[in-house]
Amino acid sequence: MSIRRLLASFLSFVALSSGSITLPGCTQAAFAQAKPDVNKGAQLFNRLTCAACHPQGGNTINRSKPLKGASFQQKFARDAMIAAIVRSGMYGTAMPAFGKDQLSDAGLSDIIAYIRSLTPKTPPGTPEHSKPPKARKKSKSK
Numbered sequence: 001m002s003i004r005r006l007l008a009s010f011l012s013f014v015a016l017s018s019g020s021i022t023l024p025g026c027t028q029a030a031f032a033q034a035k036p037d038v039n040k041g042a043q044l045f046n047r048l049t050c051a052a053c054h055p056q057g058g059n060t061i062n063r064s065k066p067l068k069g070a071s072f073q074q075k076f077a078r079d080a081m082i083a084a085i086v087r088s089g090m091y092g093t094a095m096p097a098f099g100k101d102q103l104s105d106a107g108l109s110d111i112i113a114y115i116r117s118l119t120p121k122t123p124p125g126t127p128e129h130s131k132p133p134k135a136r137k138k139s140k141s142k
């Protein structure tokens with residue numbers, strides 16, 4: 001019987017993680033309307049020129065402010081925080097504001113899903129979802 005429960009939770013984990021989006025931990029996505037689409041988000045990210053300043057989620061203008069990595073995820077723990085920046089821009093910096101005339105709410109959640117996808121899994125504080133990392137990509141150590 002406990003095997004069953006294990007199986008059930010494993011299956012739901014698989015169901016969750018096989019979707020096109022990586023949920024940031026167990027928290028409910030803030031924009032739950034339509035399911036955010038990472039691929040659409042990636043397209044929008046290019047079309048709206050985010051990619052010009054944030055190629056692959058980096059930041060060509062202020063290198064200390066990439067859109068990925070543990071500290072970004074920590075700083076922007078909630079999707080709404082990213083949304084606020086994108087909608088309002090960052091006054092006094094090169095980060096522009098994107099109003100609804102340029103970017104719909106659905107498009108914004110797609111972009112956020114894309115941004116989240118740039119940080120490889122295992123968000124902090126979700127032990128029940130953390131699995132032994134499979135063969136880490138060899139990138140430069142932090």
Ligand code: HEC
Pocket residue numbers: 045048049050051052053054059061062064065066067072075082085086090093094095096098111
């Ligand atoms: C013209 C360049 C430019 C464009 C276009 C741009 N950004 Fe930015 N963005 C920046 C800069 C520069 C910063 C860092 C500002 C600062 O110094 O705090 C930033 C910061 C951010 C941040 C906050 C990062 C942090 O750690 O504070 C987010 C999120 C973000 N951008 C998302 C986007 C998205 C999404 C788009 C497209 C819809 C976009 N940006 C388009 C230049 C740009």
